[in-house]
Amino acid sequence: MTLAVVLPFEMSPLAAGYMAFAFFVAAFVRGYSGFGFSALIVSASSLVTNPLNFVAVVMFCEFLMTAQQWSGVWRDVAWRRVGLLMVGAVVGLPLGLWALTGISADAARGVIAIYVLVMCGVLLAGWTLRGQVGRGAHVLTGLLSGLANAPGMGGLPVATFFAAQRIPAVVFRATLILYFALLDLYSAPVMWLHGMVTWDTLYAVGLSLPFIGAGIALGGRHFLKTDPQEFRRLALILLAGLAVMGLIKSVV
Numbered sequence: 001m002t003l004a005v006v007l008p009f010e011m012s013p014l015a016a017g018y019m020a021f022a023f024f025v026a027a028f029v030r031g032y033s034g035f036g037f038s039a040l041i042v043s044a045s046s047l048v049t050n051p052l053n054f055v056a057v058v059m060f061c062e063f064l065m066t067a068q069q070w071s072g073v074w075r076d077v078a079w080r081r082v083g084l085l086m087v088g089a090v091v092g093l094p095l096g097l098w099a100l101t102g103i104s105a106d107a108a109r110g111v112i113a114i115y116v117l118v119m120c121g122v123l124l125a126g127w128t129l130r131g132q133v134g135r136g137a138h139v140l141t142g143l144l145s146g147l148a149n150a151p152g153m154g155g156l157p158v159a160t161f162f163a164a165q166r167i168p169a170v171v172f173r174a175t176l177i178l179y180f181a182l183l184d185l186y187s188a189p190v191m192w193l194h195g196m197v198t199w200d201t202l203y204a205v206g207l208s209l210p211f212i213g214a215g216i217a218l219g220g221r222h223f224l225k226t227d228p229q230e231f232r233r234l235a236l237i238l239l240a241g242l243a244v245m246g247l248i249k250s251v252v
Contacts, residue, residue, distance in 0.1 A: 008203045009049055009200050018047075019041075022044035023215065024214060026040035028215040029219065029238075030215075030216065031215060031219025031221075032219035034173070035235060036236075038155060039153050039155075041058045041061075042058060042151055042153060043243055046108075046113070046249065047242070051246070052105070055150070055151055055191070055196060057208065059149075059191065063181060076173075076175075077174045081138055084139050085139075086183070087139050088146060092143040092146020092147040092148075093146035093147070093149050094190060096148065096150030097150045097191065101150075101195075109250035112246065113244070113247035115151070116240070117240055117247070119157070120240040120243070121240075123159075128164045144157040145157045149187055154183055155176070
């Protein structure tokens with residue numbers, strides 16, 4: 001008599017093993033450079049399943065990781081920036097989910113891949129903003145972030161926007177931590193209403209936690225000789241490569 005193992009999202013054992021490795025790598029990248037967890041997971045998942053399956057999974061995982069970082073950073077938060085970003089995100093997320101859940105899996109792969117490639121290009125180019133950045137720019141960035149959080153990648157527009165300004169590192173980090181936590185709290189019920197949060201979602205989160213814990217622990221030790229900023233460039237190249245493969249899969 002054999003014991004059948006039920007895997008989330010009806011994945012094969014090979015696909016599940018691949019995703020376990022993807023969670024470890026993405027967590028290592030985040031632990032080492034503080035960047036790219038959700039984008040790497042969703043992009044990697046597009047090669048073996050419908051990438052929308054893992055959107056809510058990475059949202060819950062990101063919230064758990066962010067909760068660990070919250071202690072001691074609230075004094076450095078730029079609260080006004082967070083408020084303006086959330087104004088835009090509240091509008092953008094439902095629009096993004098409405099658009100993304102109404103298309104096929106292959107179309108979703110293509111949309112996600114193109115978005116990732118554009119954001120990787122902007123980040124690698126080192127885009128900067130000159131002069132004062134007003135309320136409108138923050139609300140617009142929040143709107144783009146909300147739209148992008150439909151495929152679980154709402155962090156890239158905000159990280160790009162902040163990186164283009166002269167913001168102290170501690171304020172940059174603390175503000176992103178609070179914004180991502182609020183965005184995830186808002187996203188959870190909205191995604192549930194769109195049928196994107198299921199028992200498979202929670203099962204996948206539970207299965208991923210050991211791999212995330214190991215990746216974060218090893219990445220956080222910074223035992224590689226590569227500078228974290230240079231390592232981030234390598235992560236962007238990896239992310240762009242996954243996006244290209246996802247784009248090819250969407251049209252083949």
